[in-house]
Amino acid sequence: MLTAKDVGGLMAMMPAFATDEANTITARNTVDVGRLHAGLDRMVRDGANVISTTGSFGECHTLLPDEFEVLANEAAAVVNQRTALFVGITSDNAREAYERMKIVSQTKANGVLVGIPYYFPSTAGNAVRFLRDLSEAFPKLNIMLYHNPTLHNITLRLEMFDELIKIPQIVGMKDSHRDTLTMLQLLDKVKGKISVMVNQFQSIPFVEMGAAGFWSIDAWMGPWPLLALRDALKAGDFARAKSIILDLAPAGTRKTDLSWRETASKIAIRYAGYVNPGPLRAPFLEIPPEVDAAAKKKAERWNQISLRYGKPNSEQAA
Numbered sequence: 001m002l003t004a005k006d007v008g009g010l011m012a013m014m015p016a017f018a019t020d021e022a023n024t025i026t027a028r029n030t031v032d033v034g035r036l037h038a039g040l041d042r043m044v045r046d047g048a049n050v051i052s053t054t055g056s057f058g059e060c061h062t063l064l065p066d067e068f069e070v071l072a073n074e075a076a077a078v079v080n081q082r083t084a085l086f087v088g089i090t091s092d093n094a095r096e097a098y099e100r101m102k103i104v105s106q107t108k109a110n111g112v113l114v115g116i117p118y119y120f121p122s123t124a125g126n127a128v129r130f131l132r133d134l135s136e137a138f139p140k141l142n143i144m145l146y147h148n149p150t151l152h153n154i155t156l157r158l159e160m161f162d163e164l165i166k167i168p169q170i171v172g173m174k175d176s177h178r179d180t181l182t183m184l185q186l187l188d189k190v191k192g193k194i195s196v197m198v199n200q201f202q203s204i205p206f207v208e209m210g211a212a213g214f215w216s217i218d219a220w221m222g223p224w225p226l227l228a229l230r231d232a233l234k235a236g237d238f239a240r241a242k243s244i245i246l247d248l249a250p251a252g253t254r255k256t257d258l259s260w261r262e263t264a265s266k267i268a269i270r271y272a273g274y275v276n277p278g279p280l281r282a283p284f285l286e287i288p289p290e291v292d293a294a295a296k297k298k299a300e301r302w303n304q305i306s307l308r309y310g311k312p313n314s315e316q317a318a
Contacts, residue, residue: 002084002110002142007172007195008212009049010230012219014040015266016059016071018278025282031063031070032278039220039275040078046223049213049230050197051079052113052144052174054088056151057217057262062281069103076107086144086172090115090152094130101138111142113174121153128163135169145173145194158185165193174215176202184209200226201249204242207233217265218248221272221302224310247305250298263287264295271299 017039022030043051053075054060054068063071072087079085089100089112097114104112114134116127135143145164149155155177156164164170176199178186187196187210195212203214213233219226225248232241263284269277280287307313 001140001169002171004171004190004193004195004212006084007050007144007197009234010047010219010223010226011050011052011174011197011213011215012043012048012223013055013057013174013215013217014043014051014053014075015057015220015269015275015277016054016063016067016281017276018281020279022281023279023285027281028064029067029070030281031067031074033070033074035276035278036071036074037078039277040075042275043219043223044079044082047227048083048219048223050084050086050172051075052086052088052215055090055113055146055174056148057265058088059281060088060090065099068100072100072103072109073107076104076109079108081108081110085109086111086113086142088113088146090118090146092117092119097130098134098137101134101141105138105141109141111144111169111171113144113146115146115148115152116154116156118152118154124154124157124160127154127156128160131164131170132167135167139169141169142172143167143170144197145170145175147173147175147177149177158182158189161186161189161194165190170194172197172212176215180205180209183211187211200229201245203229203233204238204245207241208238217262218268218302220269220275220277221299222274222306222311224306225302225308228309244309247308248302260287260291264291264298267292267295268299268302271296272302273299 017035019032087104091097094117172195198206200214200216229244
């Protein structure tokens with residue numbers, strides 16, 4: 001079992017590697033085991049501290065039950081306890097989340113990444129009970145909370161953590177939805193019990209305030225800048241960390257478009273060539289040209305920046 005001190009650094013949010021035939025509504029068995037093995041092994045060898053699968057970017061919402069089982073089993077086999085692995089089990093159905101956790105319990109994964117069932121908003125009491133029920137059903141599996149109020153229809157408020165810190169299996173949380181004061185209060189409340197992982201662009205100032213590390217989708221374009229960011233934060237070199245973030249940050253401000261946010265990230269990863277995530281799954285198939293063009297530009301920029309942070313000059317796109 002892990003403890004909170006074992007969760008930190010760079011958490012790479014894994015894509016659900018897809019077969020070439022995955023982009024049809026009739027497709028079955030769309031998890032490409034070869035792509036998963038090659039991509040995930042590379043990320044582990046290159047130094048990611050934590051791997052989490054099947055979040056929103058990881059397509060928890062597009063996989064059939066058999067496909068989820070393949071992904072969970074193969075991811076655990078590849079990682080083979082070389083780094084911390086949390087398999088996402090989030091569902092709009094609490095009983096399906098339980099069934100997914102049962103599958104994970106039969107692998108070598110350390111635990112699960114779990115959001116509150118989201119079709120209708122949950123009350124705080126029911127959310128805490130759901131997490132407590134899972135922890136009691138699977139006492140040997142760690143839990144990483146997946147906090148996404150936009151998609152899950154619930155905010156994990158500060159007062160809920162009075163109960164959540166009593167559940168010893170909960171050792172981490174993926175978060176990115178709090179203002180500075182609320183984050184400071186949260187970090188004070190959960191210190192030593194739950195490690196909070198924030199978005200890569202929030203690592204300044206939140207790691208300075210006590211966050212354990214950051215999560216990233218972009219890592220799958222090549223983790224070199226983010227490994228440099230992790231090392232700078234660990235060393236307390238916040239000036240360098242700030243410089244790296246400013247290098248990586250997109251120019252200007254953009255309004256988030258949930259129709260394309262996760263989709264475009266997967267397209268950019270394919271263009272970058274560090275791993276091959278495969279095609280998109282239904283219903284995300286009709287991609288506006290401007291979305292595709294922006295993803296390609298993002299990948300090109302990322303690869304250029306990566307050369308400054310350790311990417312070999314000989315590295316070729318796959």
